[in-house]
Amino acid sequence: MPDATGLELIAQELRDADADAVLETLHFRDKATIIVEPEKVGWVLERLRGKGFSFLASVHGVDYYPEEPRLGVHYELLDMENVDRLTVKLRVHTEAPEVPSVTHDWPTADHQEREIYDMFGVEFTGHPDLRRILMPEDYEGFPQRRDFPVGGEPILFTYNDASGTDYTQ
Amino acid sequence: MIRQKAGAPATGRPSDFRVQQLKARDMLRGDVEGAELEKYVEERVLTTTLDKAVRWAQSNALFPATFGLACCAIEMMSIVGGRVDVARFGFEAFRASPRQADLLILSGRISIKMAPIVRRIYDQMLEPKWAIAMGACSSSMGVFNNYAIVPADKFMPVDVHVPGCPPRPEALMHGILKLRKMIQADPDMGWRERYAATGTEEIVDTDGTAQDSADNVYREPTK
Numbered sequence: 001m002p003d004a005t006g007l008e009l010i011a012q013e014l015r016d017a018d019a020d021a022v023l024e025t026l027h028f029r030d031k032a033t034i035i036v037e038p039e040k041v042g043w044v045l046e047r048l049r050g051k052g053f054s055f056l057a058s059v060h061g062v063d064y065y066p067e068e069p070r071l072g073v074h075y076e077l078l079d080m081e082n083v084d085r086l087t088v089k090l091r092v093h094t095e096a097p098e099v100p101s102v103t104h105d106w107p108t109a110d111h112q113e114r115e116i117y118d119m120f121g122v123e124f125t126g127h128p129d130l131r132r133i134l135m136p137e138d139y140e141g142f143p144q145r146r147d148f149p150v151g152g153e154p155i156l157f158t159y160n161d162a163s164g165t166d167y168t169q
Numbered sequence: 170m171i172r173q174k175a176g177a178p179a180t181g182r183p184s185d186f187r188v189q190q191l192k193a194r195d196m197l198r199g200d201v202e203g204a205e206l207e208k209y210v211e212e213r214v215l216t217t218t219l220d221k222a223v224r225w226a227q228s229n230a231l232f233p234a235t236f237g238l239a240c241c242a243i244e245m246m247s248i249v250g251g252r253v254d255v256a257r258f259g260f261e262a263f264r265a266s267p268r269q270a271d272l273l274i275l276s277g278r279i280s281i282k283m284a285p286i287v288r289r290i291y292d293q294m295l296e297p298k299w300a301i302a303m304g305a306c307s308s309s310m311g312v313f314n315n316y317a318i319v320p321a322d323k324f325m326p327v328d329v330h331v332p333g334c335p336p337r338p339e340a341l342m343h344g345i346l347k348l349r350k351m352i353q354a355d356p357d358m359g360w361r362e363r364y365a366a367t368g369t370e371e372i373v374d375t376d377g378t379a380q381d382s383a384d385n386v387y388r389e390p391t392k
Contacts, residue, residue, distance in 0.1 A: 135281075135282065139281075143316040149316075150316070151314075151316035151317075
């Protein structure tokens with residue numbers, strides 16, 4: 001992990017190249033994080049690739065409900081030569097959850113972005129094939145959002161018979 | 170001295186067998202007549218109804234489809250192993266094609282994306298067919314009672330539910346034996362009507378004559 005100083009150096013380098021790209025840095029429990037402007041994520045990742053972080057280990061979706069902006073996307077980068085990790089995060093509102101896709105530069109992001117779209121409804125603009133990957137294609141809603149009902153069914157036990165929950169009839 | 174198993178009927182003795190053999194020869198010659206002939210026939214003919222005989226045959230040779238869904242499938246596989254050995258009752262022949270199977274064991278959780286596929290496998294099986302929902306997930310969704318899982322009752326008729334998470338192989342065997350008893354007693358089981366689940370076999374429309382109104386017509390996708 002870059003230590004707190006190393007993180008600031010990386011962030012400063014990015015800021016020098018583009019003043020708007022980096023919003024914030026975070027060094028928490030020895031884990032370095034750069035929080036970026038959603039529009040600039042592709043550029044930031046390419047920049048970090050040039051600094052040795054050449055492996056995109058994973059892409060995650062997060063729902064920060066009730067904080068705003070609610071939705072987040074995390075990119076975990078790995079520098080395999082120096083065994084160094086760096087997290088790039090961004091946040092978007094649920095009203096316009098649009099994030100530029102990084103699939104063209106990092107092919108591994110293809111399925112992971114589809115999964116985030118499936119579960120959280122983040123729309124990755126420029127993704128070659130953005131459709132649901134786990135849920136049926138006609139499914140409505142994004143089940144991993146915090147405000148999505150957990151769901152479930154009344155169970156067909158005998159003692160539920162009287163309550164009229166027997167859906168087989 | 171002739172050794173004899175305790176409780177065996179007296180006719181089991183070799184000497185009696187010799188007597189019967191001679192009697193059978195006499196009968197074939199036409200030497201046995203009248204009351205003696207009547208008694209002879211009465212002793213040797215077992216009468217039953219055709220239905221009963223068919224049910225007896227069906228219930229003692231259920232062929233399950235080779236179809237595993239989740240962790241329960243591991244327990245399902247072990248019922249054909251040496252310890253439980255369901256082959257004793259005639260259920261060991263797991264068939265690789267649903268067309269040859271008459272028992273569908275839903276061994277695991279069924280997601281709403283998987284449900285149409287499971288239903289199609291059930292439709293592809295030929296009548297008479299039965300289904301066992303094995304484990305908590307396919308009966309009541311178990312710990313996965315959330316947005317992704319659907320209970321088997323919702324999309325197909327289930328004859329026996331085997332509880333457990335997962336059920337032990339003995340439990341599944343017990344379920345199969347229950348089903349066997351149910352087939353012998355009442356093959357329709359009331360479920361088919363309740364689900365309107367008769368005539369669900371898939372029809373393959375090879376010559377284009379199947380009616381559009383039929384439910385389960387499979388057509389080659391047009392290119």
